[in-house]
Amino acid sequence: xxxxxxxxxxxxxxxxxxxxxxxxxxxxxxxRLVHFPGAEDFxxxxxxxxxxxxxxxxxxxxIEPDQGLTWLVHLRMTGRLLTKLEPGERHLRAQFTMxxxxxxxxxxxxxxxxxxxxxxxxxxxxxxxxxxGPEPLGTxxxxxxxxAAFADRKAAVKALLLNQRIVAGLGNIYADEALxxxxxxxxxxxCSLTPVECGTLAESVKTVIRGAISGxxxxxxxxxxxxxxxxxxxxxxxxxxxxxxPCARCGETLERMRVGGRTSVFCPQCQLLGRxxxxx
Numbered sequence: 001x002x003x004x005x006x007x008x009x010x011x012x013x014x015x016x017x018x019x020x021x022x023x024x025x026x027x028x029x030x031x032r033l034v035h036f037p038g039a040e041d042f043x044x045x046x047x048x049x050x051x052x053x054x055x056x057x058x059x060x061x062x063i064e065p066d067q068g069l070t071w072l073v074h075l076r077m078t079g080r081l082l083t084k085l086e087p088g089e090r091h092l093r094a095q096f097t098m099x100x101x102x103x104x105x106x107x108x109x110x111x112x113x114x115x116x117x118x119x120x121x122x123x124x125x126x127x128x129x130x131x132x133g134p135e136p137l138g139t140x141x142x143x144x145x146x147x148a149a150f151a152d153r154k155a156a157v158k159a160l161l162l163n164q165r166i167v168a169g170l171g172n173i174y175a176d177e178a179l180x181x182x183x184x185x186x187x188x189x190x191c192s193l194t195p196v197e198c199g200t201l202a203e204s205v206k207t208v209i210r211g212a213i214s215g216x217x218x219x220x221x222x223x224x225x226x227x228x229x230x231x232x233x234x235x236x237x238x239x240x241x242x243x244x245x246p247c248a249r250c251g252e253t254l255e256r257m258r259v260g261g262r263t264s265v266f267c268p269q270c271q272l273l274g275r276x277x278x279x280x
Contacts, residue, residue, distance in 0.1 A: 001059070001075070001076060001077045001171055001172075002059065002075045002079070002217070002223055003059060003169060003170065003171035003172075003173060003174055003212075003217075003218075004056070004058065004059060004136065004168075004169030004170065004171070004174070004209060004212075004213075005174070005209060005212035005213045005215070005216075005217045005218070005231075005233065006217035006218070006223050006225075006231065007056050007058075007059050007060070007061060007075070007169070008056050008213050008217075009213065009216045009217045009225050009226070009231065010061060010075075010081055010225055010226045011054050011055060011056045011061055011226075013225050013226030013227045014054060014081065014083070014104070014226040015053070015054040015055075017083060017100075017102050017226075018051045018054060018063070018098065018102065018104065019051055019052065019053055019054065020050065020051065020052075020100075021050070021051055021098035021099060021100045021102060022048065022049065022050045022051075022098065022099040023046050023047060023048065023049050023050075023051070023065070023096055023097070023098060023099075024047070024048070024097055024098065024099050025047065025095075025096070025097035026042070026043040026046050026047050026094075026095075026096055026097075027094060027095045027096075027097075028042065028043065028093070028094040029092070029093055029094060030093040030094065030108075030111060032111055033093050033094055033106070033108070033111075033113060033114065033115055034115055034116075035114040035115060035116050035125070035127075036116045036117070036118060036122070036125040036126075037117065037118075037125075041117075042115070042117050045069060045117040046065065046069075046071060046096070046117055049065035049066055049067070049069060050065060050066045051063060051064065051065050051066075051098075052064045052065065052066055056169075057129070057132060057135075057168065058129075058132045058135075058164060058168035058169040059074065059075070059164075059168075059169050059171070060072055060073065060074050060129055061073040061074075061075070061081065068119055068120055069117060069118070069119060070116075070117070070118055070119075071115070071116070071117050072114075072115065072116040072117075072118070072126065072129065073106075073113070073114075073115050074113060074114045074115075074129075075108075075113050076108075076110070076112035076113045076114065077110050077112050077222075078091075078108055078109040078110045078112070078113075078222045079106065079107070079108040079112070079113035080106070080107045080108065080222065080223070080224050081104060081105070081106055081226055082104070082105045082106075082107060082224060082226065082227075082228050083102055083103070083104060083105075083226060083227060083228070084227070084228045085105055085107070085228075086224075086228065089105075089107055091107045091108055091109045092105055092106075092107050093106050093107060093108050093111065093113070094106040094115075109222060128164060131164070131165050132164055132165070132168040133149075133163075133164060133165045133166045133167050133168050134167065134168065135168050135169065136167050136168070136169060136170060136205050136206060136209050137206055137209060137210070141167055141202060141205070141206075142202055143195060143198045143199035143202050144198075145202075146166075146193075146198040146201060146202050147193070147195055147198045149166045149190075150190035150191055150193055150198065151191060152191055153189070153190040153191050154189045154190070154191055155189065155190055155260065156186060156187045156188065156189065156190070156259045156260055157179065157184060157185075157186065157187075157188045157189070157190045157193060157201075158175055158176075158179060158186035158187070158259040158260060158262070158264050159259060159260030159261075159262075160190045161175040161178070161179070161205075162175055162260065162262065167205065169209075170205065170209075172240070172262050172263070172264075173218055173237070173240045174205070174208050174209060174212060175264075176239050176240040176264055176265055176266070177208045177212075177237060177238060177239060177240055178201065178204040178205040178207075178208045179201070179204075179264075179266065179271065180238050180239045180266060180267060180270065180271060181204040181207060181208060181238070182197070182200045182201045182203075182204035183200070183270055183271055184197060184200075184201060184271060185266060185271040185272060185273045185274060186257070186259045186264040186266050186271070187257065187259055187264075187273060188273065188274060192274065211233065211236065212231075212233045215231060215232050215233030215235075215236060216229070216231045216232060216233070217231030217233055218231050218233040218234045218237070219231040219232075219234060220234060220241070239254055239265045239266060239267065240265055241265065242254050242265060243255060243256035243265045244256075247267040247269065247270060249267065249270050250267065250269045250270055252267055252268060252269035252270070253268075254266065254267055255267075255268050
């Protein structure tokens, strides 16, 4: 699934191309794509609108047409927003033609993506978008926030980091990387982290996210930027996808385990489980 760095890269690529352009044609071939409103009303709402700006919130692409409308896109697992289609593309679900010649295509192999077109007062239809926690690079995401969010929470810290109410945009890849950088075992109960560890973890999350944005995201298979290019941060990953390989820090073999239903990779030497977890 595209996480914060991938969505940030897509927005930074597309915003200069789409801002100021008028949408002159909307074609949606997969009705499952439109979460709100209905497909016909979705087309009507977007057609003729001028795009005033684009931004990212968590893992969502937020496009801001005129007259108060918001066009929201969640790519889910395999969604892609592209200005150029790859030869032989077979998973085209929608296209949006602009008056400046740009044709924005939405492709999705697994068809899990969602789009909304809503006006103020219709936020009840947006689900999890309304409950997103602080952005990891913002000032609200800090040691005090993590300490309060983890208080009395016995769930594994890895699972808590994936909770979008606690931190918006963080996913499996960068949670593993941040926990490794912080030296914290993914299965540690959130409530077991000390104030110092929460400070280290908050800074590690910021460091990893900044690095991944500078690397234009991580591509293993499906992710492409808005310009159709691959990310390159996969070359800098320390643990994710490297189970069975030696730790770059200490040489110990990296291990894999399930935490909160998700695969986690960690170093058993650099990320000790700790006495508190063992006694819990």
